[in-house]
Amino acid sequence: MSRATKCADPVALDLWHPVGAVVELAPGTVNETHLLEEPVSYGVSNDGGVHAWRSVPHVRPGTAFSPADIAEPLPATSRFGYLWTSLGSPEAEFFELPEFHEPDRHNVWAGSIGVHTSAPRAVENFLDMGHFPYVHSGYLGIEPHTEVKEYDVEVVDGGREVVATECEFFQPLGALNADGGMLMGYVYRVPHPYCAILYKSSPIDESRMDAIAIFCQPVNEVTTRAHMLLSMLDDENDDRLLKRFQLLIFAQDKPILENQQPKRLPLGPTVETPVRSDKTSITYRRWLADMGLTYCVIPADS
Numbered sequence: 500m501s502r503a504t505k506c507a508d509p510v511a512l513d514l515w516h517p518v519g520a521v522v523e524l525a526p527g528t529v530n531e532t533h534l535l536e537e538p539v540s541y542g543v544s545n546d547g548g549v550h551a552w553r554s555v556p557h558v559r560p561g562t563a564f565s566p567a568d569i570a571e572p573l574p575a576t577s578r579f580g581y582l583w584t585s586l587g588s589p590e591a592e593f594f595e596l597p598e599f600h601e602p603d604r605h606n607v608w609a610g611s612i613g614v615h616t617s618a619p620r621a622v623e624n625f626l627d628m629g630h631f632p633y634v635h636s637g638y639l640g641i642e643p644h645t646e647v648k649e650y651d652v653e654v655v656d657g658g659r660e661v662v663a664t665e666c667e668f669f670q671p672l673g674a675l676n677a678d679g680g681m682l683m684g685y686v687y688r689v690p691h692p693y694c695a696i697l698y699k700s701s702p703i704d705e706s707r708m709d710a711i712a713i714f715c716q717p718v719n720e721v722t723t724r725a726h727m728l729l730s731m732l733d734d735e736n737d738d739r740l741l742k743r744f745q746l747l748i749f750a751q752d753k754p755i756l757e758n759q760q761p762k763r764l765p766l767g768p769t770v771e772t773p774v775r776s777d778k779t780s781i782t783y784r785r786w787l788a789d790m791g792l793t794y795c796v797i798p799a800d801s
């Protein structure tokens with residue numbers, strides 16, 4: 500039986516969305532969140548399976564559940580340390596993140612943070628190198644090294660993903676295990692309208708890259724839970740320090756994000772003059788428009 504949902508965008512309804520880190524879930528216990536304005540419950544059952552369902556008013560978070568009790572199950576899967584669900588009919592195929600499965604990496608759940616902006620605003624900020632010397636001064640950038648050098652961006656894989664390559668930026672402390680400043684190489688991937696992955700030079704192995712992902716959960720059109728994953732080649736620092744560094748960086752972004760207006764991402768032509776560092780965001784916005792996404796954005800024709 501279908502039922503009315505507050506989100507009317509079939510593109511957003513049919514996506515997989517992250518709702519929580521599996522490692523945080525006590526087995527057999529109900530957790531609750533909001534997804535696309537709908538109350539959604541989720542959890543890991545005592546046999547280790549992941550489950551999501553439409554919330555039932557009298558079943559409170561923290562109480563016990565078993566899969567047999569679930570009246571209105573939703574699709575559920577575990578990917579990259581997170582539980583993902585959908586309010587529609589998601590594709591069986593999921594984007595790839597091969598680094599997550601490499602045995603010598605630290606995969607760190609780096610936090611799930613509420614931020615008062617739309618998911619695409621959070622993704623677009625994540626893709627922008629131009630803000631490093633100003634917002635993350637002393638960490639990811641520093642003046643006068645403010646130039647964003649020429650790089651490539653394209654839509655690949657039959658339109659499934661935006662990829663930016665050949666990105667370089669000078670960073671005074673690009674990673675916890677970096678020894679002083681270095682010219683960092685970057686690759687950005689956007690394999691999902693509300694998710695992005697950045698790859699950056701590994702200070703300990705120049706042939707490989709660290710991966711940092713942001714998986715955004717659209718709570719509603721202007722409220723997001725940003726779930727972060729680090730997949731790092733780091734032989735010095737424990738997970739707690741890696742997580743603390745990432746939270747520090749995100750804490751610098753959060754007030755900037757929350758002050759951006761409008762909170763939904765405009766997909767039509769804007770009065771802003773495109774500069775080189777905007778090339779990825781222009782491609783990202785066009786890609787969202789081409790797929791017909793209307794939730795969390797201001798469509799070009801509105």
Ligand SMILES: [Fe+2]
Nearest residue numbers: 624634635752
């Ligand atoms: Fe940032």
